[in-house]
Amino acid sequence: MNTTGTPGVFHGRLASLALRFTAKCFPVCLGPRRRALGGSTIDDSTSHAVSIRRGAYLSPYDRAVYMIERLLRLPSISTYLYPILIDENIGSTGQYKDPTVPLKTLFDHGYTLNILLNELESPFVSTINLYERVDEPGYQKHQAKLFWRGCVDAGLALPEVLDRLGEAEWVSGRGGFDLALVTVVGIIDILQERGRLGSPDPRYIKPRSIYPAARAAHGAPRHLVLAAELAQTEVAYMQDLEQLAGFAKRVRAQLDCDGSDVDTVVIFGHVDQLLALHSKFSMRVQYLAGMPADQQFFDSIYDDLLGEFDVYSSFCASREHAQRAYAAALPILKQINCGGLDPVFDVTSLFMRPVQRLAQYPILFQSIVDALCDSCSSLSLEDKSKRILVIKSMYRAMRHSKRILSRANEATREAINQVNCTSFFDRIDSSLASDLSEQAVGRLMTSGKVSAKSTRDYEELEAYLFTGSLVLCKAVDPAQSSRSSMFRRTLSSLHMTIKASSMHTKLEDRRRSGSSVSSSTLHTRSPTPDDCAGECPTPARTNCEFQLPTINTNDSPPLISPPTKLLSSYASLVSLRDKPSPIIRFTSSVDVTISESECHGQSKSRLTRLCAREQYPTGAISQISQVHELNGTVRLTIQIMMANGSEKMLVFRRLTQETAAIWVRMLKRTVPLVPVEDENAAQNAYHCLHVNPRFSKAVLGRSIAV
Incomplete structure (x- = not known):
C-alpha cells in the first residue's frame, strides 16, 4: 500500500499538519490556536475579559460526535466503526451515553489505526502489514507501536511519543487517547483536503440520533429551554477551563526552561483536575439536555463523580493563596506568550469561573424543577407519573449540587479560620497567652x-x-499607643527640667543674699509678659538642655506658631499640652526624636494588637x-x-x-x-x-x- 506520490507537495502538507498537530498537543510552543475542522477555521484565542469571543468552539462531546461522523465517511474505517457504534448503543445500560466509548474501542484495535495511516499513501510511511504477528498475544500492542512509529516517520507525531509506548497507563489512559484523537484529526484533515472523504452511507444510523445535541427551538417548553441553557453554559465553562489549562501549560513549560522559582503548583495546582472532571461531566450534561423531557434524569450525571467533585473544596480553600501567589508572579507571567489571553484581566477572571459555576448549578436545577412543576397541570395521568420521576431526579441533582457547594464553602471557611486563628494568637496580648492558648x-x-x-x-x-x-x-494600635505614651513621658520630663532649672536659679539668688531656703520657695511662679519686658533669652542660651517642639500635622498649618519670647515658660508648655498634636518632634533629644516617615513605617510594620x-x-x-x-x-x-x-x-x-x-x-x-x-x-x-x-x-x- 506504499504508493508513490509527489514528495514536494506531500511534504509541505505534512509540515502544515505537523504545525497543526503541535499547536493542538503542545500549545505551550505557539500562540492562539487555529485548527481546521470540516473546512471551517476555528479560532481558540480570546480577547479582553469583558468580551470573550466564543466563536466556533467545539466541546469534548461535540468533538467526539463530529469525529465519528467524519470517520464514517471513510469506507475503510466505517466497516469497522459502525458495528462498534451500534454495539455500544445497544449494550449501554446507563442513563447517558458517552461518544468517546466507541472511539476508544476503535483505537484499541491497533490495526484500524494502521488502515487509516495507510490511507495517506505516503512515501514517508512504510507499508504496515496488518496481519503481522496476528497469532501472537501481543498483537494489538504491536499494531499500536507500528502506528506511532509510522506517525513519527510521517511527521504526524513527535519522537518523544515513542519513549512513552512502554507506559501501559499512558497508552490505555486518557493521555494516550487524547493524543491519538488529535493525531487522527490531523490525518482526516489531510484526507479531506485530498477529497478522500465520501458521503455517509444512507443505511447507517446518524451519530446525532444516538448522541443528540441540546437545541431548544423557538416556542419550546420552558423546562427544555432551561435544560439547553444548562448545556450551553457548561460548554462555555469547558472553553474557559481549557483556556486556563492551556495558559498553565505554557507557563509551566516556559518557567521550567528559564529555571524560575515561581511555584506553579500553588497557582495552577487544581486546574488540570477540574478540566479532567468536566471533560466527563460536560458530556453527560450535553447528552441528557438533548434527550426528551421525560428522559432527562439529571441525577445520573453525578454517578461515580461525587468523589471527584472534592477538587472544588481544595480549589476554593486555596484560591486566595493562589491568587496572591499569582499576583506576586505577575511581572514574570506578563513576559510569557499567553496565547491571546491578558494575564491581568482574562486570567484573573478565569480563576473566578469555577467558583461562579459551582454556585450556578443549584440555581439552574431549581429553575428546571419549577418549570417542570408548572407544566404538569396540562398533562395526562400517565404523563404526570413520568414527569414526577423526572422532577424527583432533578431534586436529587439539585441536592447533589448544593452538597458540593456546601462542602466547598466549608473548606473555604476552614481555610480562612486557620489564617484568622494564627493571626489571633499573634496579635493577642502576651500576658493572656497562657489563658488563651490554642489547647x-x-x-x-x-x-x-x-x-x-x-x-x-x-x-x-x-x-x-x-x-x-x-x-x-x-x-x-501599638503605634498610636506608643506615640501617646511617649508624648506624655516627654512632657513630664520637660516639666521636671523646667522646675529643676527654675529652682536652681532661685537657690543661687538666695545664696548670694544670704537668706535661707524654705519649702515654699521650691514652687516656682510662671513668668508673665511683664517679667520679660526686656531681652528674654532664647532656649539655646538658657540652662534648659532642650529645644521646644515643632508641630508637624502632615503639611497642614501649625497649630501653634513658635513664640519669639517666653520659649522656656511653663505657661507655654501648659498651652501646648492642651492642643491636639498628632506628631511631635524634639530635635535635641535623641531618645525621643521620631520623624514622620518613621511613624508611618512603624504603624505599617506593626500588627494591630x-x-x-x-x-x-x-x-x-x-x-x-x-x-x-x-x-x-x-x-x-x-x-x-x-x-x-x-x-x-x-x-x-x-x-x-x-x-x-x-x-x-x-x-x-x-x-x-x-x-x-x-x-x-x-x-x-x-x-x-x-x-x-x-x-x-x-x-x-x-x-x-x-
Whole structure:
C-alpha cells in the first residue's frame, strides 16, 4: 500500500499538519490556536475579559460526535466503526451515553489505526502489514507501536511519543487517547483536503440520533429551554477551563526552561483536575439536555463523580493563596506568550469561573424543577407519573449540587479560620497567652468585627468563637499607643527640667543674699509678659538642655506658631499640652526624636494588637435569640449562665443576615441548641429562639428533651 506520490507537495502538507498537530498537543510552543475542522477555521484565542469571543468552539462531546461522523465517511474505517457504534448503543445500560466509548474501542484495535495511516499513501510511511504477528498475544500492542512509529516517520507525531509506548497507563489512559484523537484529526484533515472523504452511507444510523445535541427551538417548553441553557453554559465553562489549562501549560513549560522559582503548583495546582472532571461531566450534561423531557434524569450525571467533585473544596480553600501567589508572579507571567489571553484581566477572571459555576448549578436545577412543576397541570395521568420521576431526579441533582457547594464553602471557611486563628494568637496580648492558648480555647469556628454590648455600651469589637470559648477583643494600635505614651513621658520630663532649672536659679539668688531656703520657695511662679519686658533669652542660651517642639500635622498649618519670647515658660508648655498634636518632634533629644516617615513605617510594620475584653466558655451559653430589625439588620442575643449562678447577656447588633446565619450555625455546632416555639415566635416570623437543653429549666421553667 506504499504508493508513490509527489514528495514536494506531500511534504509541505505534512509540515502544515505537523504545525497543526503541535499547536493542538503542545500549545505551550505557539500562540492562539487555529485548527481546521470540516473546512471551517476555528479560532481558540480570546480577547479582553469583558468580551470573550466564543466563536466556533467545539466541546469534548461535540468533538467526539463530529469525529465519528467524519470517520464514517471513510469506507475503510466505517466497516469497522459502525458495528462498534451500534454495539455500544445497544449494550449501554446507563442513563447517558458517552461518544468517546466507541472511539476508544476503535483505537484499541491497533490495526484500524494502521488502515487509516495507510490511507495517506505516503512515501514517508512504510507499508504496515496488518496481519503481522496476528497469532501472537501481543498483537494489538504491536499494531499500536507500528502506528506511532509510522506517525513519527510521517511527521504526524513527535519522537518523544515513542519513549512513552512502554507506559501501559499512558497508552490505555486518557493521555494516550487524547493524543491519538488529535493525531487522527490531523490525518482526516489531510484526507479531506485530498477529497478522500465520501458521503455517509444512507443505511447507517446518524451519530446525532444516538448522541443528540441540546437545541431548544423557538416556542419550546420552558423546562427544555432551561435544560439547553444548562448545556450551553457548561460548554462555555469547558472553553474557559481549557483556556486556563492551556495558559498553565505554557507557563509551566516556559518557567521550567528559564529555571524560575515561581511555584506553579500553588497557582495552577487544581486546574488540570477540574478540566479532567468536566471533560466527563460536560458530556453527560450535553447528552441528557438533548434527550426528551421525560428522559432527562439529571441525577445520573453525578454517578461515580461525587468523589471527584472534592477538587472544588481544595480549589476554593486555596484560591486566595493562589491568587496572591499569582499576583506576586505577575511581572514574570506578563513576559510569557499567553496565547491571546491578558494575564491581568482574562486570567484573573478565569480563576473566578469555577467558583461562579459551582454556585450556578443549584440555581439552574431549581429553575428546571419549577418549570417542570408548572407544566404538569396540562398533562395526562400517565404523563404526570413520568414527569414526577423526572422532577424527583432533578431534586436529587439539585441536592447533589448544593452538597458540593456546601462542602466547598466549608473548606473555604476552614481555610480562612486557620489564617484568622494564627493571626489571633499573634496579635493577642502576651500576658493572656497562657489563658488563651490554642489547647484551652479549641478550634476556631468563626470570627469577625461586631458591634457588641455586655455590661458596657456598644463597642466595635472583634469576636472569636472557638469550640471552647467565646472571646471579645478590642483592637489596639501599638503605634498610636506608643506615640501617646511617649508624648506624655516627654512632657513630664520637660516639666521636671523646667522646675529643676527654675529652682536652681532661685537657690543661687538666695545664696548670694544670704537668706535661707524654705519649702515654699521650691514652687516656682510662671513668668508673665511683664517679667520679660526686656531681652528674654532664647532656649539655646538658657540652662534648659532642650529645644521646644515643632508641630508637624502632615503639611497642614501649625497649630501653634513658635513664640519669639517666653520659649522656656511653663505657661507655654501648659498651652501646648492642651492642643491636639498628632506628631511631635524634639530635635535635641535623641531618645525621643521620631520623624514622620518613621511613624508611618512603624504603624505599617506593626500588627494591630488585641486586648481581650470578655471571655466566656461556650458550654455556659444557655440560649441565643435572633431578631430581624426594621433596618434590614439582625440582632443576635447570647445568654450565658456563669458558674457562680449569675447571668450574662451579650448582644450583637447591625449584623447582616448572612453573617448572623453563619454565627447561629457555628454556635449550634459548638453548643447543643434546640429551637423553641413560643408565643412571640408565632406572632413574629422574624424572631428565632434556641435554648441549650442543659439550661432549659432555668430559662423556660421546663426541661426540653433532645
